[in-house]
Amino acid sequence: MAENKTAYEPLTVESIPVRLGVVEAVTRHLGSETETWQADEVGDGNLNLVFLVKSPKSTLIVKQALPYVRLVGDSWPLPLSRAFFENSTLVRQAERDPGSVPEVYHFDEEQAIIIMEFFTPHAILRKKLIAGEKVTDLAETLGNFCARTAFRGSDLFMATADKKADAAIYLGNSELMAITENLIFTDPYFDAELNNHTEGLEPLVATLRGDIEMKTAVQEMLLKFSSNAETLLHGDLHSGSVMCTDDESKVIDPEFGFYGPMGFDIGMLVSNYLMSYFSQPGHRNDADLAEYQNWVLELIEGTYTAFEAEFTHLWNTERTGILFPRTMFEDQGHSADGALTKVLQHIFTDALGICGIEMHRRLLSLAHNADFEEIEDTAIRAPLEARNLMMGRELIRQRGEIANIHALCDMARKFNEETFL
Amino acid sequence: MAENKTAYEPLTVESIPVRLGVVEAVTRHLGSETETWQADEVGDGNLNLVFLVKSPKSTLIVKQALPYVRLVGDSWPLPLSRAFFENSTLVRQAERDPGSVPEVYHFDEEQAIIIMEFFTPHAILRKKLIAGEKVTDLAETLGNFCARTAFRGSDLFMATADKKADAAIYLGNSELMAITENLIFTDPYFDAELNNHTEGLEPLVATLRGDIEMKTAVQEMLLKFSSNAETLLHGDLHSGSVMCTDDESKVIDPEFGFYGPMGFDIGMLVSNYLMSYFSQPGHRNDADLAEYQNWVLELIEGTYTAFEAEFTHLWNTERTGILFPRTMFEDQGHSADGALTKVLQHIFTDALGICGIEMHRRLLSLAHNADFEEIEDTAIRAPLEARNLMMGRELIRQRGEIANIHALCDMARKFNEETFL
Numbered sequence: 001m002a003e004n005k006t007a008y009e010p011l012t013v014e015s016i017p018v019r020l021g022v023v024e025a026v027t028r029h030l031g032s033e034t035e036t037w038q039a040d041e042v043g044d045g046n047l048n049l050v051f052l053v054k055s056p057k058s059t060l061i062v063k064q065a066l067p068y069v070r071l072v073g074d075s076w077p078l079p080l081s082r083a084f085f086e087n088s089t090l091v092r093q094a095e096r097d098p099g100s101v102p103e104v105y106h107f108d109e110e111q112a113i114i115i116m117e118f119f120t121p122h123a124i125l126r127k128k129l130i131a132g133e134k135v136t137d138l139a140e141t142l143g144n145f146c147a148r149t150a151f152r153g154s155d156l157f158m159a160t161a162d163k164k165a166d167a168a169i170y171l172g173n174s175e176l177m178a179i180t181e182n183l184i185f186t187d188p189y190f191d192a193e194l195n196n197h198t199e200g201l202e203p204l205v206a207t208l209r210g211d212i213e214m215k216t217a218v219q220e221m222l223l224k225f226s227s228n229a230e231t232l233l234h235g236d237l238h239s240g241s242v243m244c245t246d247d248e249s250k251v252i253d254p255e256f257g258f259y260g261p262m263g264f265d266i267g268m269l270v271s272n273y274l275m276s277y278f279s280q281p282g283h284r285n286d287a288d289l290a291e292y293q294n295w296v297l298e299l300i301e302g303t304y305t306a307f308e309a310e311f312t313h314l315w316n317t318e319r320t321g322i323l324f325p326r327t328m329f330e331d332q333g334h335s336a337d338g339a340l341t342k343v344l345q346h347i348f349t350d351a352l353g354i355c356g357i358e359m360h361r362r363l364l365s366l367a368h369n370a371d372f373e374e375i376e377d378t379a380i381r382a383p384l385e386a387r388n389l390m391m392g393r394e395l396i397r398q399r400g401e402i403a404n405i406h407a408l409c410d411m412a413r414k415f416n417e418e419t420f421l
Numbered sequence: 422m423a424e425n426k427t428a429y430e431p432l433t434v435e436s437i438p439v440r441l442g443v444v445e446a447v448t449r450h451l452g453s454e455t456e457t458w459q460a461d462e463v464g465d466g467n468l469n470l471v472f473l474v475k476s477p478k479s480t481l482i483v484k485q486a487l488p489y490v491r492l493v494g495d496s497w498p499l500p501l502s503r504a505f506f507e508n509s510t511l512v513r514q515a516e517r518d519p520g521s522v523p524e525v526y527h528f529d530e531e532q533a534i535i536i537m538e539f540f541t542p543h544a545i546l547r548k549k550l551i552a553g554e555k556v557t558d559l560a561e562t563l564g565n566f567c568a569r570t571a572f573r574g575s576d577l578f579m580a581t582a583d584k585k586a587d588a589a590i591y592l593g594n595s596e597l598m599a600i601t602e603n604l605i606f607t608d609p610y611f612d613a614e615l616n617n618h619t620e621g622l623e624p625l626v627a628t629l630r631g632d633i634e635m636k637t638a639v640q641e642m643l644l645k646f647s648s649n650a651e652t653l654l655h656g657d658l659h660s661g662s663v664m665c666t667d668d669e670s671k672v673i674d675p676e677f678g679f680y681g682p683m684g685f686d687i688g689m690l691v692s693n694y695l696m697s698y699f700s701q702p703g704h705r706n707d708a709d710l711a712e713y714q715n716w717v718l719e720l721i722e723g724t725y726t727a728f729e730a731e732f733t734h735l736w737n738t739e740r741t742g743i744l745f746p747r748t749m750f751e752d753q754g755h756s757a758d759g760a761l762t763k764v765l766q767h768i769f770t771d772a773l774g775i776c777g778i779e780m781h782r783r784l785l786s787l788a789h790n791a792d793f794e795e796i797e798d799t800a801i802r803a804p805l806e807a808r809n810l811m812m813g814r815e816l817i818r819q820r821g822e823i824a825n826i827h828a829l830c831d832m833a834r835k836f837n838e839e840t841f842l
Contacts, residue, residue, distance in 0.1 A: 181581065
């Protein structure tokens with residue numbers, strides 16, 4: 001039995017028992033005694049309604065897209081189809097890296113509702129990083145996630161006609177891609193209306209906007225973002241899109257799913273780890289600071305190392321697509337290891353470019369990170385943000401020259417000692 | 422009035438008056454006295470039926486896709502939808518470079534028929550190059566065509582939502598893209614069933630297949646071909662897709678239209694010019710040879726110079742898309758010339774890679790060029806093909822290092838003096 005088909009209408013805590021009590025996928029989990037259900041709106045993101053719906057039997061997440069950007073209001077319309085793309089991406093991620101994302105119990109395209117698995121006692125990773133908490137196996141889980149989704153969604157693995165048909169579907173998510181194109185790749189580098197930044201950063205903003213070579217590199221990366229449909233990506237893989245216990249991590253919220261460069265997700269993730277790293281002096285005292293900052297750098301190294309190890313494993317065991325076919329390498333007695341090295345270098349270069357740009361936009365454009373925003377004293381915050389901005393610039397400019405993830409972490413240590421304001 | 426909608430059926434010279442006599446777009450040109458019409462099948466390509474239909478008033482081209490590859494037969498099915506993509510591409514090319522392609526008078530999707538302008542007294546450019554004939558303004562016409570279609574089909578110019586919607590449509594041309602992926606980027610480099618090459622080239626074939634670095638580079642280019650939807654391309658722009666008089670040139674046959682790297686069409690065109698260059702000693706005597714070979718090199722230089730000049734003009738006057746926006750450059754008093762240089766370098770590098778690969782596949786894979794094939798004495802042909810193969814390898818390997826189109830022509834002169842067999 002499915003919900004009655006009616007025109008789109010936002011859910012409320014009051015209407016949920018009536019509207020979802022007729023959905024078999026829901027009653028299977030919560031039971032059909034809807035009077036025992038308790039619904040709470042818990043959305044803290046920028047875009048959607050999110051409800052936690054509990055019964056004595058179980059708990060579910062009910063996520064519904066709004067026809068506008070929640071953060072801004074109905075002056076900024078946004079299509080309901082993003083729920084379709086979120087659902088589609090969750091389904092593909094579950095196939096490509098089983099257990100990594102919430103299981104979808106029910107999807108209603110017309111109502112833009114996804115009903116899915118509730119993770120407990122998981123908390124948003126960003127909050128844990130701000131609180132100085134560690135998560136066991138986080139690096140391996142997310143490194144594997146990025147490798148498996150990147151590889152298995154690409155022409156290295158898929159039948160290319162299937163991949164092209166899927167890429168065609170995702171080009172329909174153009175309005176969400178446009179948010180990324182504007183807020184991430186463009187707005188930070190001119191005086192855009194929605195921009196804001198911490199007082200005191202003005203000289204560095206001027207430095208960034210005055211760096212024509214760097215801006216050119218940013219736009220070279222935008223050319224890749226908007227055109228290079230290498231694989232299906234999460235599209236918004238920051239530490240707010242990860243939920244963890246002390247030893248388990250899950251990825252959520254892929255409504256920005258799109259086909260793009262294989263280095264995009266891992267680059268954005270590393271970027272958000274670096275922002276955690278640079279913001280730590282605003283959150284803890286000297287006794288814990290160095291040790292936790294070191295843990296964050298180890299997390300970065302561990303994540304990227306796991307990514308490359310898993311990508312290598314898949315290259316050697318699942319390379320069934322049109323790219324780098326065995327007929328041209330192994331079947332002629334030729335190793336494809338050199339080709340893998342080139343592909344990994346290509347991914348790393350793109351990842352570093354994305355990483356640096358994300359480090360800029362989170363401080364200069366519309367949607368800032370709690371890592372820095374929760375440092376209330378701007379006299380403390382601004383100098384930390386300055387390190388982050390300047391390292392972002394270096395990553396964009398030097399993205400083709402940085403040897404490996406260890407060199408990136410060494411660079412972070414160096415910037416963490418510098419004073420720019 | 423349109424043709425009665427019936428199931429797909431191939432046209433014949435006998436059925437054309439009956440079937441097309443009810444199409445207003447046809448009778449407008451030919452008149453309605455169908456008994457005066459004369460239809461001839463003139464297709465000499467690899468894929469389709471092509472009819473010339475004459476009346477006392479006018480002449481038309483009637484092109485119909487077959488449900489298989491004409492060159493091979495019905496053992497190789499190929500979708501009729503390629504007529505849809507050819508028509509779509511002709512319409513877009515006509516918008517982006519008016520006068521460059523035949524005007525479409527009528528398109529019947531179900532019958533896979535395009536009825537279009539007949540060019541007379543134009544001949545296929547490849548035949549003119551083999552005959553040693555020159556065409557005035559050819560370089561400028563095709564350089565402009567490549568620049569205008571590349572620029573105006575990209576995110577440099579288009580509204581990105583429109584570009585993405587169009588790119589989604591073209592991903593449906595995946596079976597034609599698969600031909601390119603296989604015949605061009607893969608088959609030459611292993612012992613593929615459909616391959617054939619001139620006797621005597623075996624040592625060089627072994628050299629190419631033994632060059633792991635070069636094969637890796639070929640596959641890096643395939644990654645770009647299959648993923649980098651930068652702009653809408655012709656997809657098969659060789660000298661058999663150009664019709665010329667002594668001073669006018671037109672582009673035909675874009676059924677391989679696809680979204681790909683901006684350097685693809687110009688790279689394939691240059692490649693076919695180079696094949697003309699290297700094959701010339703098989704077609705003319707010493708008295709004319711050097712002078713005509715020089716003309717071909719001037720054609721290459723002129724084409725690429727026109728391409729870059731027109732691309733630069735459009736960059737400065739029509740850069741209205743999301744990429745390299747004026748808000749980030751000119752509006753801040755910053756020149757975007759350096760960014761243009763980077764974009765042109767990116768295009769040139771991709772073009773050289775495609776160029777080298779096309780030089781291989783036309784001698785080693787299924788569909789060879791008349792430039793070499795018409796040299797009947799294989800003892801003459803093989804050493805000329807050897808130069809072509811070896812320069813192709815150099816272009817693939819050195820695609821990021823060659824300074825400009827003049828350096829490419831210098832390289833061609835050098836290879837033209839060498840002996841590889």
